[in-house]
Amino acid sequence: MQASDTLVMNAPMAARLAAVEAAFNDELHSDLPVVNELSQHVARYRGKMLRPMLTLLCGQAVGTLSDAHTTIATVVEMVHMATLVHDDVLDEADLRRRGVTVNRLHGNEAAVMLGDYLISHSYHLCSSLDSQYAARIIARTTNQVCEGELLQLSNRNNLQLDEETYVTIISRKTGSLIAASCLLGAHLAGADEATAKKLEKFGLSLGIAFQIQDDIMDLVGTTGEAGKTLGIDVQKCKLTLPIIHFLQSAPAEHRELCRSLLISGERNAVERIRNLIAPSDSIDYARARASRLVERAKQSLAELPDSEAKRALDRMADFVLERKH
């Protein structure tokens, strides 16, 4: 588990995350061997466990954890895995978390069905709780994730994409699930509505920052650091924050070159765009926006009483800006 490498964790948190992992595997078990073989591939994807940790920490920061926290922490991770599997189909990615993707290994068809299997089981697990509240929030969240993906898809090859639409895309696609992870963690620990809403806001700001950072890495990171196929956004002509900023602020000649590279489909377009944007201030612009979002996220925590969990949430916010994968 990479979480332990990057974030300080105490023993109870490690035990909780181990319980999440066990619940994850239990839920996916099938009586059909072929289904188990395929779903075991997903175990290799599991990385930072960011969303389960947020559910657990938000619960601890406002109250006491219960078994329902383990269930919901498992659910949010499973939803996340489902989106990764379908994302890789959309991106035609070959590499994910240093391993070969499902679509690459078993074909797009198996990847579509495996993603469906994961999302179905996440709802199945969610509906084992007594109350409908979490099920309703999770389904509302996946509605938003799909909307973000569909909006992004419809804006491929749109060289006019503006920052506002980009933020709408990533808020729904990435922010919504991280926000729900925090909201449900707080709610299940008995937080009042105002406090739960604040933690939801914390998650939303954090999630948007996280995606901006991800998009920066897709442009200027190295595959070795990230452990996944990079340069996909440019290849698919998916405009992200540094590129949107560059196309609005760079000298006319640079902008023109960037546009023609984006639509060229050339093999070395990624490399050339990277070299074009790197010396500009567009990467810094995107980093500064992510950094402001992290500050805003931390402000949402301000009124919580001091606790180990609160401090851990604070550190996780900083971690978003530092991470390389």
Added chain:
Amino acid sequence: MQASDTLVMNAPMAARLAAVEAAFNDELHSDLPVVNELSQHVARYRGKMLRPMLTLLCGQAVGTLSDAHTTIATVVEMVHMATLVHDDVLDEADLRRRGVTVNRLHGNEAAVMLGDYLISHSYHLCSSLDSQYAARIIARTTNQVCEGELLQLSNRNNLQLDEETYVTIISRKTGSLIAASCLLGAHLAGADEATAKKLEKFGLSLGIAFQIQDDIMDLVGTTGEAGKTLGIDVQKCKLTLPIIHFLQSAPAEHRELCRSLLISGERNAVERIRNLIAPSDSIDYARARASRLVERAKQSLAELPDSEAKRALDRMADFVLERKH
């Protein structure tokens, strides 16, 4: 609505189905125009409304309908639409219900996401009910649907596929959702567990018969009658009941030819296999098996008190064998 063409319907049932259609459209509405454009495409798919009718009739056959019936009837239709959209991605189909498929029109990526959007909204709608019971059953059902699809996928190009595995595939892929439509209709009308189980069994037998009939049509039907791309099973080397029977019972020379055509990927393989199997008794064998399942389904209704709804369920069972699309 095709249901009215093929099945006798009274005015209250027509009104209920109109309410299902309205709930379907309401649930899918988004604040993003691009999402609405895409999801409107799905409206064109809507055909027989078989599953919603079963939910409503099973409810009427054992008790009184409530608003929850309209909700669940909408949910099962939405789950069904989601599976059609992803099925078309898996089949690379061009035609569905006399219209161009989403994957053909907007690309596989939009079809993957639109299917996800539909499944997400079906759970979202389901979680609006007071009790978790229906949500748990629906999620268990979609688990089974995915298992059926994954098992089918792993048996592509398997010329040794036996009848038992074929029945496992179609029971999960098709039977489970029709069974759940019946079970939930009965449960929500206050049926006792034994009665609800009987209606679930009715739906399962009916669903398996329905899929066998569908597979027969894929082999020997005409596109004009079916309104969708046919011959896909053969093209994808997906063995169905008539072919499984043929490969076990035809003269050795015919079997050998059939096998070599199945793996040939030849353009006219579908036509040639059809001509090979048509004069044999393998189509009749498959029809007889479907017919026995329909009889078994009807037997599951035997203990219900006589009612208009019960008679309608009986007619629907017969309709499965007569339908051409």
